[in-house]
Amino acid sequence: MFKKKLSVVMLASLGLFGCGSDDDKKAVEEIAKPAGLNVQVEFYNEIPSFENRRAFRIEFLFDLNNSGDVNLYEEGDLFFTTIIDENEKENFVSIGKYRLTDEAEIGSELNFPVKTLGYSNLSKKDGKSVFTFKILNELELVESDSSERKEKMDTTVSEYERLVKSINGNTPISIRAFYWGNGVNSGDYIGRNVPTQGSILSIHDSKDDYEGDFNYVDIDSVTFTFN
Ligand SMILES: [Ca+2]
Numbered sequence: 403m404f405k406k407k408l409s410v411v412m413l414a415s416l417g418l419f420g421c422g423s424d425d426d427k428k429a430v431e432e433i434a435k436p437a438g439l440n441v442q443v444e445f446y447n448e449i450p451s452f453e454n455r456r457a458f459r460i461e462f463l464f465d466l467n468n469s470g471d472v473n474l475y476e477e478g479d480l481f482f483t484t485i486i487d488e489n490e491k492e493n494f495v496s497i498g499k500y501r502l503t504d505e506a507e508i509g510s511e512l513n514f515p516v517k518t519l520g521y522s523n524l525s526k527k528d529g530k531s532v533f534t535f536k537i538l539n540e541l542e543l544v545e546s547d548s549s550e551r552k553e554k555m556d557t558t559v560s561e562y563e564r565l566v567k568s569i570n571g572n573t574p575i576s577i578r579a580f581y582w583g584n585g586v587n588s589g590d591y592i593g594r595n596v597p598t599q600g601s602i603l604s605i606h607d608s609k610d611d612y613e614g615d616f617n618y619v620d621i622d623s624v625t626f627t628f629n
């Protein structure tokens with residue numbers, strides 16, 4: 403209830419409220435999205451288009467079990483990945499050996515499809531790329547064909563929801579971003595070998611510390627907000 407009231411106030415103050423059009427309805431739905439975690443990554447430069455089989459991949463590993471390890475898909479960690487290429491965008495999260503994904507490969511034992519994992523987007527602003535990802539706290543599974551599989555899926559979603567809600571402003575994180583394919587390679591990292599220590603609410607990263615032959619992927623800043 404409180405949330406709904408807040409939405410109305412926000413819309414009214416933005417001058418968007420009162421016309422009763424479909425756009426208004428959409429705006430209310432947008433604000434009524436389930437709670438979660440918002441990530442925004444700003445780059446110094448522009449990530450080029452995805453022609454010629456080139457792709458962009460960004461990974462966020464939350465070291466929730468505080469092992470200091472950023473290389474393994476460990477039990478107790480959450481590892482989010484978004485891959486964007488010419489044809490599609492795929493979001494998935496690894497929870498130990500299982501994966502929740504909104505593009506599940508049919509028949510895979512370890513990949514479980516959810517209706518929406520989150521909302522990721524790569525856009526351009528003033529000649530610079532910005533990646534945003536709204537990670538949801540609660541997920542809705544796509545129906546399973548067997549009760550055995552359903553049980554495993556339910557357990558994995560419960561574990562996901564428990565872990566994602568435990569992320570806070572001081573959770574150690576490792577972030578890796580790449581753009582590659584057809585002779586092009588560019589990447590940048592935060593907490594590459596050792597996850598970050600301290601606040602992740604606002605992270606600044608140096609200019610020109612990219613790896614590869616091109617400066618396309620050069621992280622400038624990362625911000626996390628919770629709602
Ligand atoms: Ca870990």
Ligand SMILES: [Ca+2]
Nearest residue numbers: 607608620621
């Ligand atoms: Ca950088």
